[in-house]
Amino acid sequence: MSWPRTLSGRLVLILVVSLVLAQALTFAFVFAERGLAMRGTMVDYLAADVASSVAMLDRLPVAERAGWLEKLQRPNYRLRLGATGEATASAGELAQSVATALSQSLSQPVAIVGAREPGVELRFALHLRDGAPVAVDVMQPRLRISPWLAAALGLQLLLLAGGCWVAVRQATRPLAQLAAAARALKPGQPAASLPQDGPREVAEATQAFEQMRQRIAEHLEERVEMLGAISHDLQTPITRMRLRADLLPDDSLRDKLLADLVQMQHLVEMGLAYARTSQAIEEPEVPTDLAALLQSIVADYEDAGQAVHWLGGPTATARTRPRALHRAAGNLIDNALKFAGAAEVDLQRQSGAVVLRVMDRGPGIPPGDRAKVTRPFYRVEGSRNPVTGGTGLGLAIVQRLLVHCRGELVLAPREGGGLVASIRIPL
């Protein structure tokens, strides 16, 4: 049998094996103790009994003696006529005490004789009054175990094994929950709260884990806040620089400076937008007409002269945070415009969910990068240059916003080339 892999398996095995061993030991002790006690009483009673049997044989005529032997037999000893072999010197304590008791009750010396017969434990040699030799065979004691005892023992072991299993489950189940919670932990997502009511050790581990999770969350938030603070403080100098650039008489220099400043401003705005995603949770969740939401976003882009088209969709209402969702969808459209120059938007109903889709004919995202593009400041290699390239924050912002919108971002290649960025909202 191989050593079990799980903690619960190991604990159950150790506990059950040691309990079975302890039970067996107890049983053996009780057994031996009972045997000893029985023998003690047997010695006294045997001596008196044998004395009366021998007295009877003394009175019987020699010819009738053999016929009476059977009637004088007891479960624990029997008498036999005739010589029985050599006296032995190496006799046990029990044999000595029986011999002493016998010789006292019979008032004659009793010899201990080595017995070779099966079932016979001890043999003593003595003589009748007429000198005829008689042997006393003391049979091996037989202890019988009643069947109910065996059943009780089995039941007891079963109870113990069951108790072990329950106890081990008590200890290991919170551990399994903890492991599941640790595995499910994702940055920016609220963790499933853990039950704090387990055994103290486990509760402490849970608390420690919870504290660690909070520290990680605080650390992440601090990072986000720092980005936000830097971005915010950069706005005033950028404003000054823009105003100063406007006063420059040299047109070409001014235009170059303004282009640089626009880029800086864009970075600052994205940094602020990223930091502000933490505030999305403050917006209340309300039932929202999702088709109207997308249409209004598309209309804003159209009004601004951008190539964004609404392809239609069913009427669908879901509980969400409309402003956060608006921003998330807007970021996806901005991305499509940046890489493809145009975007199509539609709404679809899929099994148990509404899917807001933003589609483009741009370069798409290589499969290997799909999981990484939602990381802040991650840029797909080769697809960006300093002019068209974004800040690498757009999809990270979407991801953070959707955590609060009950939504999920799915990036997939579009048939015929391009990208389909979908926001899946379960109904």
Added chain:
Amino acid sequence: MEKPDHILIVDDDPDIRELVVDYLSRQGLKASGAADGREMRRVLSSERVDLLVLDLMLPGEDGISLCRELRAPGRPPLPIVMLSARSDEADRILGLELGADDYLPKPFAARELLARVNAVLRRTRMMPPQIAAELPCSQLRFGDWTLDTVARHLVDVAGTVVPLSGAEYRLLRVLLEHPQRILNRDQLLQLTQGRDADVFDRSIDLLVSRVRQRLRDEPKESRYIKTVRNEGYVFCMPVQPVVAETSS
């Protein structure tokens, strides 16, 4: 020669103040600066000011409380353009709901500020004062709908939020502020012109049909927006303003 408009810039950053004053002066406007609320009141009490450029974040009294003060009943109407380093939509909405006429996030280009200043001046001159300065309220109720002017969306009787585009909101807002009054296309165009001033591309008719669609209104038998042939549109449902104390 006509006297140039006087623009007062309230910003605590001396460089920005000076640069804006400098730029606006070069563009033929009279411009002066104030570092905080106290200086602002001093200038307002001693000189005629045509428009205020007000920074949201000021030491001591911030732009919000100053704006509230200037919009208190009984004060003469003064156009206000809000500035803020926080380009969050919430601030923009807050600024506008408190009665600011426009909002410009920092960093901004001087030319953009000039364009906004001119647009606001033009708009407030065109409309009579009682139309230009409406009371700030957070909800407008009509028929089966409520227009949330803070979140800028519609809410139906079931409580479902129906989002609106910027132009749709502005058109509906203008219509709701002038119920039972025929507004011609030019008026609607002027009034709905917002920050993204590219609405020119779309005709008002298209915008009206979009708003009707949001209101689930039939164009043939319109419950809300009626077309007045050769004249314009009229909002034909009573509107009930609701002023909420706290609007976050």
